[in-house]
Amino acid sequence: MNKKYNYASADIDYRAHPELYKIAKGEQGVLIVEPYKSEILPHWKFKTAIEANISAQMIYKMFLAYKDAHDFVGMDMARKYLQMGYTRSRRYARHKSGKKYGSLQDKENKKELPETFDPEKQKSADIFWKYYQKAISDVHYLEYKRIHKDKYG
Numbered sequence: 001m002n003k004k005y006n007y008a009s010a011d012i013d014y015r016a017h018p019e020l021y022k023i024a025k026g027e028q029g030v031l032i033v034e035p036y037k038s039e040i041l042p043h044w045k046f047k048t049a050i051e052a053n054i055s056a057q058m059i060y061k062m063f064l065a066y067k068d069a070h071d072f073v074g075m076d077m078a079r080k081y082l083q084m085g086y087t088r089s090r091r092y093a094r095h096k097s098g099k100k101y102g103s104l105q106d107k108e109n110k111k112e113l114p115e116t117f118d119p120e121k122q123k124s125a126d127i128f129w130k131y132y133q134k135a136i137s138d139v140h141y142l143e144y145k146r147i148h149k150d151k152y153g
Contacts, residue, residue: 012034021033030080033073036074037077046089046121048120055128059078060078063141066078075135079132092121094118
């Protein structure tokens with residue numbers, strides 16, 4: 001198995017090889033790291049506040065199950081899906097299309113599309129934020145994260 005890769009590789013089973021998992025910023029790897037992507041992604045929804053609440057609760061339950069199994073990679077991936085639920089909901093709350101910029105040139109010039117406000121998506125964001133905060137402040141998560149960094153870099 002090749003241990004040299006930029007961040008994550010879809011052909012690695014990170015449950016079997018947690019030593020290959022690199023803790024990255026934000027949501028990096030959320031759609032790559034297996035088997036967690038396949039386990040968590042089907043539960044990730046934010047279209048309505050009701051869907052977001054069910055989704056965030058389920059993903060947080062998965063976070064706790066990974067914690068019970070002493071599976072830091074699973075915990076971190078669940079944390080990323082909670083974070084992504086928040087960021088995507090916020091994006092759609094502010095931009096109906098979900099697009100922040102109209103073109104690549106607009107992005108380079110940091111010229112955002114006009115903002116709208118969708119209170120339903122904001123409710124979704126608030127729900128995910130609550131569970132995300134619970135995850136990142138969990139004492140076991142913080143301890144497992146420190147151990148993983150110390151052990152694997």
